[in-house]
Amino acid sequence: MSISSSRLEILKTYKVYIGGQFPRTESGRYYIASNKKGLALANVCLCSRKDFKDSVVAARNAFAGWSSRAAFNRGQILYRIAEMLEGRKAQFVEELTKQDLTKAAAIAEVESCIDRLIYYSGWCDKFQQIFSAVNPVASSHFNFSVPEPMGVVAAVAPQNTSLLGLVSLIAPIIAGGNTIIILGSTQMPLSAITFAEVLHSSDLPGGVVNILTGKVSELLPYFAEHMDVNAVAFCEPDNAAQQLLKDKAAMNMKRVIIKDDMKWSTATAQSPYMIMDFQEIKTTWHPIENIGGAKAGY
């Protein structure tokens, strides 16, 4: 509580989130995030290729642990992220209104994000039951197919929201056991960074989610061509960018997932298919011996 109107406010430095820590961009560069009226809101990190490469290392290191946790445990952590976001609702509403949303729209956006996190928390230990199969092969084998996470995903958050698009990508991607490096909205970067603080207080291991800010056009080629990234996600209806992405991704066959027709603020934007978009399918065979009377099989 400010005692008097002459008390000076402490301004927040918006650093990035890599490997569970909050470093500044190694490039030392910044850009000015401003609202529609041109009012400067913050000096935001203009992330570099090196920041991205460091993030991939962090995400890769975190992948083995995150993907081998019990699905239930991942669900608990996503629920905790929702708890933390709910606790900080007022802060996020204020930050969104600074970035030109009306108060009502800001509240709706934050509540959608909380509910979306709960939604995906519930899917963590259930999508496998819907999308797996025991296959009735004709030979005497026990044969089953299961989804497995792709690995490290490099994502560009939908650019026209500060928080909702970011959360709508992060949640299904990590719910499925992947780790992620995500570039926030260039025009409205603030909530991405504040969301990192929410993640950081949610028992989420460092490196599972890494959040960068900067220019899409500068960083997209690096997202596309990094040889230790398993999949890239992009949400803008920009043909040239999509073509660049798919072209460079061919180098290591990384999976390119384009989500440019989503209405993020509606229920159609959340589904287990968003999780499956970032899953492989593994099929396993094991013989069933056929000794004695009736034939055995599944």
Added chain:
Amino acid sequence: MIFWISLIITIKIERMSKAIKKNTIQLKFDSARVYEPALESKSAAKIKPVYDLFINGKFEKPLSKKYFNTINPASEEILSSVAMAGKADVNKAVLAARNAYERTWKKMPAAERAKYIYRIARMIQEKAREFAIIETLDGGKPIRESRDFDVPTAANHFFYYAGWADKLEYAFPNRKAMPLGVAGQIIPWNFPLLMAAWKIAPALATGNTVVLKPAETTPLTALKLAEIIQEADLPPGVVNIITGAGATGADMVNHPDINKIAFTGSTAVGKIIQRAIAGTNKKATLELGGKAANIIFDDAPLDQAVEGVINGIFFNQGHVCCAGSRLYVQESVYEQVIQKLKDRMETLIVGNPMDKNTDVGAINSREQLATIQRYIKLGNQEGAEMYQSACALPKKGFFCKPTIFTNVAQSNRIAQEEIFGPVLAIQSFRTDDEVIEKANNTAFGLSAGIWTDKGSKIFNLTSKMRAGVVWANTYNKFDPTSPFGGYKESGYGREGGLHGLFPYVKLV
């Protein structure tokens, strides 16, 4: 003279080497069971002296005006006095559930319903130690089991089903899943809190409301759950918890405004229920008794198998519907396995359930102990050979020594009927076909255990067991995502997993 001495020496050496080969060297267990007491403190648990019925969001005095005591079976001391719901109380509870269903729960968006169930899960986690202590005091199971298994699994069950509430359209392709209405649920005394979770969670997730009756000897954790339900602000009447005995259950089964009966308990009562609802529109799921066979093949990892068998029959004092209460051992490893079993039994600590060292706690009630003792006597009469561990039993309370029977015949009553205690009936076998036939040859079909190192044999056997749950190279494993339920007279319907949603929906 020298001839006779050397003959005697030769015979003695032969006997010794035979004993070493057969692994019949006597192990000494005098110090095995002597541990310093490691008592859990009761201080974290608050038990009220009197509990009323939880109806419509409040604790209400029973219209029957009757109460009954619940005791600690390890010490026989009275823990609390709980209400005995009479017919008028059952009517009141069902009416509350019906009103809550029609006016509130049916209309609530599924994602909001989910949030209430998540609250319940999180609050159980917050109060985990209190629940574990009360479960042990009221039911007699070791504190290690309440703390490490019952309570976390119950919380996880609520958390799992909370997640399904707004996702039912994915669970049933091409169908819309509608709730049934009011579910009447009757649960047993062997896993009181866990059984309450197994019943309430899927019912709420699919949009039904609930009237639940805990078992007569173990009402307390269900009543603690009622307190959490109040704290979670669940709309009044969505869950009602009424304590009582067999008559209360019968009143629920016969109530005309209940759409669905869910019962876990003995096969005998399950049959009574099925007859009682015949000709009505009521749906039912029954999770009944079992007489599961554990099968040890000659290529099984023997030490692990023995550990699995011991866990299978002595975990929770054998008060488990899916307990591995029969054992079939392939002939070539029979003597080794029996010896290992006996040795392992000698290390089991039977005692005060509140002691963290205790492996086998108290039998749940005087009646159940009498039943077990009758079967032990019967086993001896039927010609089987009994072995019990040499442990000392506490002087007060209801306790039973871990018991095995060898020389059992397939038609013996101790091999066919459910004892529900720490008593194992053992037979040997020679071929795969023989043991498959014998394992399936009871009226039950709840579970089975297969022990072999050979993968292809595992899937051969598991596909041939006529049982709803088959464990391969493990036993007594449970998870909220894993469907559980029986074949044949072990009942029908599944609890847990995606298949656990089916019993609570109407597919349109």
